[in-house]
Amino acid sequence: MPVVDSHAHIWGEGFLPRAFFRRAAERWAAKSDERTPDMILPRLLAGVEDQNGDDFVENMNRAGVDRSFIMMIDVGEPVFGEEPPVSIDQQIEFYGALQKRHKGRLHCHVSVDFRRSNYLEALKRGVRDHGLAGIGELTPDGFAADGESVRPMFKLAAELGVPVQIHTRAGVWTDFAGADYSEKNPVHPIHVARLAKEIPDLKIVLCHAGFPHWWQVAAEAVADLPNCVLDVSNWNEQLESDPGNLIARLATWRSLVGSERILFASDQASGKRFTGDRSDLGRWVAFFRDLPANAEKWGYRFRAEEAEQMLGANALSFYNLS
Numbered sequence: 001m002p003v004v005d006s007h008a009h010i011w012g013e014g015f016l017p018r019a020f021f022r023r024a025a026e027r028w029a030a031k032s033d034e035r036t037p038d039m040i041l042p043r044l045l046a047g048v049e050d051q052n053g054d055d056f057v058e059n060m061n062r063a064g065v066d067r068s069f070i071m072m073i074d075v076g077e078p079v080f081g082e083e084p085p086v087s088i089d090q091q092i093e094f095y096g097a098l099q100k101r102h103k104g105r106l107h108c109h110v111s112v113d114f115r116r117s118n119y120l121e122a123l124k125r126g127v128r129d130h131g132l133a134g135i136g137e138l139t140p141d142g143f144a145a146d147g148e149s150v151r152p153m154f155k156l157a158a159e160l161g162v163p164v165q166i167h168t169r170a171g172v173w174t175d176f177a178g179a180d181y182s183e184k185n186p187v188h189p190i191h192v193a194r195l196a197k198e199i200p201d202l203k204i205v206l207c208h209a210g211f212p213h214w215w216q217v218a219a220e221a222v223a224d225l226p227n228c229v230l231d232v233s234n235w236n237e238q239l240e241s242d243p244g245n246l247i248a249r250l251a252t253w254r255s256l257v258g259s260e261r262i263l264f265a266s267d268q269a270s271g272k273r274f275t276g277d278r279s280d281l282g283r284w285v286a287f288f289r290d291l292p293a294n295a296e297k298w299g300y301r302f303r304a305e306e307a308e309q310m311l312g313a314n315a316l317s318f319y320n321l322s
């Protein structure tokens with residue numbers, strides 16, 4: 001059975017504006033008098049790049065992952081007040097070429113901020129001309145998924161017949177876990193559920209399944225919305241510290257949405273800073289593969305077919321791939 005990672009990122013050189021990492025650099029610099037943001041920024045920017053995806057695919061091979069769904073994110077002017085050196089149009093070309101170079105291994109997505117003029121045209125070009133597999137990752141920052149401003153984008157996705165991937169982790173960008181757990185936070189899964197109700201033809205991935213605080217509400221909110229699936233990326237953070245808890249969560253998700261609507265995902269990033277020995281992708285795959293054997297000691301049962309579905313078959317059928 002194929003192993004499919006439904007959520008990962010590859011960045012080319014110059015895809016991220018410096019402003020993207022500025023907050024993170026400032027936070028780290030504040031920890032020591034000898035560090036300044038300018039010392040840290042170049043290292044942050046350089047560590048994530050992979051110009052052709054070869055290094056990323058090598059990392060998949062080591063982990064036993066057959067296919068990965070690669071996200072694009074528009075983190076330019078509309079969100080960070082600064083354009084990246086490489087334009088959004090060029091980035092779309094990059095993901096088209098990446099998908100061709102690694103045919104059958106990488107399925108890339110297109111993402112263009114709705115505040116850009118002609119963004120719908122650019123999204124259409126990505127899907128129609130470059131054959132990109134979906135729209136995403138969309139990070140609700142300055143909008144909510146159920147807002148009127150982004151409705152045309154979701155109508156377009158439904159029309160084109162491609163899934164959208166929407167971030168539902170409480171923290172956004174370089175803030176991992178977030179602080180506002182109320183529904184006022186635009187990344188709260190409730191907004192995605194409302195959107196899913198409005199457009200039942202739209203296929204939606206709830207990226208990160210509400211990590212860390214909304215894990216249950218994410219599944220409850222979409223339980224009776226069959227156009228939505230959960231992706232388990234970022235939960236690998238608790239792989240070492242709390243495997244029993246992870247198994248309990250998976251079992252709860254299964255009873256709320258069914259194992260056929262849970263997708264294996266990692267949020268694996270490209271670049272030397274994240275791949276090779278620094279990547280836990282192989283251990284994350286093994287956790288799912290060994291689920292039938294390991295769940296029992298925590299009081300749960302998973303069948304081998306359920307593990308296989310989550311590890312790959314679900315993503316392929318959701319994307320109409322075989």
Ligand SMILES: [Zn+2]
Pocket residue numbers: 137167168169207208
């Ligand atoms: Zn995300």
